[in-house]
Amino acid sequence: MRINSKRFAAGAALALVATLGLAACGSDDDGGSDGGGGGGDKTTVTFLPKNLGNPYFETSDAGGKRAVEEFGGTFAEVGPDTAGPDAQVSYIDTAAAQGVNALIVSANDPTALCDSLNAAREAGTKVVTFDSDTDPECRDLFINQATAEGIAKVQVDMIAEQIGDAGEIAILSAAANATNQNAWIDLIKEDLAANHPNIKLVDTVYGDDDDQTSFDKTAALLADHPNLKGIVSPTTVGISAAARYLSTSASKGKVALTGLGTPDQMRDYVKDGTVTEFALWNPEELGYLSAYAGKALADGDITGAEGDTFEAGDLGEFTVGADSTVLLGDPFRFNADNIDEFHF
Amino acid sequence: MSTSTLAPSQESPATRALHTVLRSRELAIVIVLGLIIVLATARRSSFVLSADGWRDTLLAPSILLLLAVGQMVVVVTRNVDLSVGSTLGITAYVTGKIFVANPDISVVVVFLAGLAVGAVIGAINGVLVTLFKVPALVITLGTMYVLRGALTHEVGSDRMNAQDYPAHFERLGTQQVLTIPVLTIIALVVVAAVGYYLHTARGGRELYAIGSDPDAADLYGLPAGRRVLGAFVLCGALAGLAGVFSAARYATAFSGTGSGIELQAVAAVVIGGVAIFGGSGTVWGAAIGAFLLVTINRALPILGISEFWQGAVVGALIIGSIVLDRVLSIRRTHQLVEARDHA
Numbered sequence: 285m286r287i288n289s290k291r292f293a294a295g296a297a298l299a300l301v302a303t304l305g306l307a308a309c310g311s312d313d314d315g316g317s318d319g320g321g322g323g324g325d326k327t328t329v330t331f332l333p334k335n336l337g338n339p340y341f342e343t344s345d346a347g348g349k350r351a352v353e354e355f356g357g358t359f360a361e362v363g364p365d366t367a368g369p370d371a372q373v374s375y376i377d378t379a380a381a382q383g384v385n386a387l388i389v390s391a392n393d394p395t396a397l398c399d400s401l402n403a404a405r406e407a408g409t410k411v412v413t414f415d416s417d418t419d420p421e422c423r424d425l426f427i428n429q430a431t432a433e434g435i436a437k438v439q440v441d442m443i444a445e446q447i448g449d450a451g452e453i454a455i456l457s458a459a460a461n462a463t464n465q466n467a468w469i470d471l472i473k474e475d476l477a478a479n480h481p482n483i484k485l486v487d488t489v490y491g492d493d494d495d496q497t498s499f500d501k502t503a504a505l506l507a508d509h510p511n512l513k514g515i516v517s518p519t520t521v522g523i524s525a526a527a528r529y530l531s532t533s534a535s536k537g538k539v540a541l542t543g544l545g546t547p548d549q550m551r552d553y554v555k556d557g558t559v560t561e562f563a564l565w566n567p568e569e570l571g572y573l574s575a576y577a578g579k580a581l582a583d584g585d586i587t588g589a590e591g592d593t594f595e596a597g598d599l600g601e602f603t604v605g606a607d608s609t610v611l612l613g614d615p616f617r618f619n620a621d622n623i624d625e626f627h628f
Numbered sequence: 629m630s631t632s633t634l635a636p637s638q639e640s641p642a643t644r645a646l647h648t649v650l651r652s653r654e655l656a657i658v659i660v661l662g663l664i665i666v667l668a669t670a671r672r673s674s675f676v677l678s679a680d681g682w683r684d685t686l687l688a689p690s691i692l693l694l695l696a697v698g699q700m701v702v703v704v705t706r707n708v709d710l711s712v713g714s715t716l717g718i719t720a721y722v723t724g725k726i727f728v729a730n731p732d733i734s735v736v737v738v739f740l741a742g743l744a745v746g747a748v749i750g751a752i753n754g755v756l757v758t759l760f761k762v763p764a765l766v767i768t769l770g771t772m773y774v775l776r777g778a779l780t781h782e783v784g785s786d787r788m789n790a791q792d793y794p795a796h797f798e799r800l801g802t803q804q805v806l807t808i809p810v811l812t813i814i815a816l817v818v819v820a821a822v823g824y825y826l827h828t829a830r831g832g833r834e835l836y837a838i839g840s841d842p843d844a845a846d847l848y849g850l851p852a853g854r855r856v857l858g859a860f861v862l863c864g865a866l867a868g869l870a871g872v873f874s875a876a877r878y879a880t881a882f883s884g885t886g887s888g889i890e891l892q893a894v895a896a897v898v899i900g901g902v903a904i905f906g907g908s909g910t911v912w913g914a915a916i917g918a919f920l921l922v923t924i925n926r927a928l929p930i931l932g933i934s935e936f937w938q939g940a941v942v943g944a945l946i947i948g949s950i951v952l953d954r955v956l957s958i959r960r961t962h963q964l965v966e967a968r969d970h971a
Contacts, residue, residue: 335884336780336784336883337780337783337784337786337787337882337883337884338787338882339787339882342784342787365776365777365780365883365884365887366884366887460936489929489935490935494884495878495880495882495885496874496878496889499877499878500688500925500926501929501935503680503684503688503926504926504929504930505929506680507672507674507675507678507680507681507684507926507930508672508929508930510672510674524789524790524880525878525880527790528790528878528879528880532801532802533680534678534679534680535680548787548789548791549787549789549790549880551789551790551791552789552790552791553790
């Protein structure tokens with residue numbers, strides 16, 4: 285008897301979900317035809333960053349919001365408090381159940397999200413990854429902030445300039461399994477080996493994109509390598525924590541620090557001489573482009589095939605490259621001369 | 629019938645004091661701590677002997693010291709407070725908010741604000757635990773998530789950066805008096821004051837009694853509810869102070885600041901020999917436990933142990949502490965039984 289009633293409840297729940305799903309599909313169709321008739325658009329776009337409270341993603345999501353407002357769609361932002369491989373799954377499932385038209389994700393893990401993302405795509409949601417990609421078969425399009433080669437090269441160039449192209453350097457990364465950081469680090473090593481024989485990479489440590497951990501790892505790096513000439517931190521949390529430690533240590537001005545950072549986090553450290561120059565793309569434009577890409581997919585203007593072109597508001601026209609990837613542009617260098625022009 | 633009273637000690641006070649130290653549970657972790665510092669310094673003299681190394685050795689544990697002392701006072705009453713990490717995050721962020729609104733405000737006012745915010749949160753925990761008689765583990769697990777959620781909701785996109793904290797406050801994060809960092813001095817004063825209170829004051833001893841046997845304490849007429857509430861208020865206030873410390877040291881705060889540090893505080897207390905079921909342990913032990921935990925994390929990379937093993941080392945330390953406590957407690961029981969049988 286109990287088993288039966290449980291079964292009944294499960295069946296009822298399933299039916300209810302199915303009905304809601306159908307209802308959602310129906311309203312989407314209505315929205316699409318309305319959008320076709322008038323200037324308005326009801327494309328729903330949901331941003332799912334690695335975690336909330338991260339200024340980098342807040343800026344990219346703000347860019348996405350600006351784009352969605354331009355084309356008159358509905359914007360939403362959801363995400364976990366802390367970045368973890370499976371923390372995003374429940375948000376993907378919810379977005380799929382709501383039947384959003386485009387889900388814009390920065391993946392915490394290349395494979396852990398695949399089942400959920402593919403389930404969402406089967407339900408009709410277009411999946412765009414940005415910042416951190418998943419395996420290509422789990423998404424429709426990846427918006428690349430810059431090529432990995434470009435990012436690795438700008439960091440190698442900056443550290444080489446700052447330490448006179450010779451000496452020991454170390455890398456302070458994010459989590460040990462962070463997709464993009466690991467790809468960049470491999471390319472940094474190749475670039476160093478090929479073009480900078482006098483620079484020696486002595487250590488790579490992981491600050492887990494946590495202020496305290498990154499701060500403590502920086503202290504350990506300096507203690508462990510007395511001859512260290514420079515630190516490269518290809519993560520915004522890492523570079524600002526390292527700058528905080530360096531700015532109060534005897535190594536300030538002696539050990540160079542560069543990498544990828546945001547102007548707001550680094551402003552004080554550039555002004556007090558701890559940091560000379562660091563780089564980043566513009567995350568606001570990254571989010572903006574991702575939202576337009578999501579809309580182009582949802583409208584059926586593009587399918588994500590190589591050679592497809594679409595308009596992204598005031599950024600102009602973009603072309604889809606190999607592996608369904610769209611490239612934003614080259615990294616930008618921030619230093620004392622230009623940092624006050626940026627606020628993110 | 630036979631009497632089970634022990635004869636008064638025949639030893640002089642000096643030898644007794646020496647024996648107390650030698651037999652004390654805290655000595656074991658002091659030795660481990662000393663060993664780690666010596667090994668790391670032998671490998672890299674700058675670990676302690678450089679200006680930065682000396683400062684970091686003393687400064688790095690200051691935040692966890694505060695949390696461990698607060699946690700110890702709660703644990704000794706057979707409770708636990710898992711919300712301290714969320715409290716720390718809230719006050720670190722609130723500190724930034726205060727400075728953004730009023731950059732010239734006195735640092736003392738900010739410290740008091742941190743204490744007050746933390747004390748209010750502690751009072752909420754304490755009232756929930758004593759009023760509803762629900763295990764503190766459950767209540768504070770709940771408030772941990774509620775507070776973290778509220779903080780994330782409130783903070784959302786925002787983040788406190790170095791440019792938001794005034795320079796004089798950031799300097800406090802590394803300021804030293806006679807080479808001792810100011811934050812460490814404050815933390816040690818807290819350790820001494822709380823340790824003295826728990827060791828000598830009636831209220832302090834009652835906390836042990838309550839944790840040792842809550843029913844007996846109740847029957848005896850001890851004001852258990854009031855004492856436990858007080859322990860939670862103190863724990864919350866110290867977590868609030870730790871949040872201000874965190875802001876001064878790291879010059880940053882966001883919605884995730886301090887998440888996970890509550891478990892480090894519990895670990896420090898356990899490593900320090902405080903019984904997780906209450907009734908025994910010392911503030912000194914918890915403080916040394918915190919010192920050891922932080923120093924181990926700093927020393928392992930220098931000793932050439934991969935950082936991926938650091939969690940395992942801390943885990944082994946916790947389990948080792950529990951085993952040591954168990955062995956000591958069995959030996960003590962045997963000694964007492966023998967003493968009784970001989971009498």
